[in-house]
Amino acid sequence: MTETRPTVAVFRPDDDRLTAAVETLESLGVDPLGDPMLAVEPGGTTPRTDADYVILTSKTGVELAAAQGWDPAGTTVCAIGESTADALEQAGYAVDIVPEEFTSRGLVDRLAGEVDGARLEVARSDHGSAVLLDGLEAAGAYVHETILYRLVRPDGAGVSVERAVSGDLDGALFTSSLTVEHFVDIASERGVRDDAIAGLNDAVVGTIGPPTKDTAEALGIEVDVVPADADFEQLARAAIEFLDE
Structure with missing residues (x-):
């Protein structure tokens, strides 16, 4: 049986x-x-290149930014987790910071002591948590968000x-x-x-x-x-x- x-x-x-x-x-x-x-709907955008730090939060975001020819030269590149970091490295980008805790709160805690007065670019989907933006602003950073893609419900x-x-x-x-x-x-x-x-x-x-x-x-x-x-x-x-x- x-x-x-x-x-x-x-x-x-x-x-x-x-x-x-x-x-x-x-x-x-x-x-x-x-x-x-x-389902992923690309926005045709790339992360800003005039920031001191740029934060990627997903493999999808990395792939879309790379396809658009994004160049983060001179920027501290942060990945919110190992899968995002792996995607960055596979696309040929250096990864400078990965928090021990792979969450928005974990990244805020990792950066909180060093971003006062710094310009931060957060590049992600349209459904990102407010925890990341609010936490970084509370740490004194100037934060800009770029929507790389939208997440929709597929038919x-x-x-x-x-x-x-x-x-x-x-x-x-x-x-x-x-x-x-x-x-x-x-x-x-x-x-x-x-x-x-x-x-x-x-x-x-x-x-x-x-x-x-x-x-x-x-x-x-x-x-x-x-x-x-x-x-x-x-x-x-x-x-x-x-x-x-």
């Missing part, structure tokens, strides 16, 4: 990140349900909502606050919000970091797993270990 493998939903942009996430889950012995809750998203309603999800992995919000928005539009959230709460829910956890819990979703680092493979492994228990 063939043992049924647990089904785990994953919410990533419908590009190589979703493909990689599905492959990771398959390698860990579960049936992945890829539900692309995000066809939401297969996981129906699976949650029917009780056919064993796990769900949210990789940003926006993926949580889009899941709940779809459920609300379909008139099944309470049932979808109940289905999630009967499953193992993992979020990639504390901000995503806070968003989920504020919307009534119980979070079981948050990895030590904001890394998808860590999230997947931690959730499946919890599921096995």
Whole structure:
């Protein structure tokens, strides 16, 4: 008799990140349900080059800036996490600062003692946390934000909502606050919000970091797993270990 493998939903942009996430889950012995809750709309912009520090917050932002020919010569380049730092290095950029804690708050804490009076450029999506801008301004920096891309909900998203309603999800992995919000928005539009959230709460829910956890819990979703680092493979492994228990 063939043992049924647990089904785990994953919410990533419908590009190589979703493909990689599905492959990771398959390698860990579960049936992945890829539900692309995000799509990227490039803004055709680049980070300003007249700042003392420039902050990149995602692999997507790095790739878009590089494609536009961005040159950060003479600027201190900061990456909010390892995946962003890796993307910068792969694109040929030097990385000067990566905070120990891969969050907006972690980067604010890392820079707070040295940016009073400095010009900082924050280049990211249109859904970036206010924590970064507010924290750097409070530290005395002159902060400018450039929107490199917009994050929208793609057509066809939401297969996981129906699976949650029917009780056919064993796990769900949210990789940003926006993926949580889009899941709940779809459920609300379909008139099944309470049932979808109940289905999630009967499953193992993992979020990639504390901000995503806070968003989920504020919307009534119980979070079981948050990895030590904001890394998808860590999230997947931690959730499946919890599921096995």
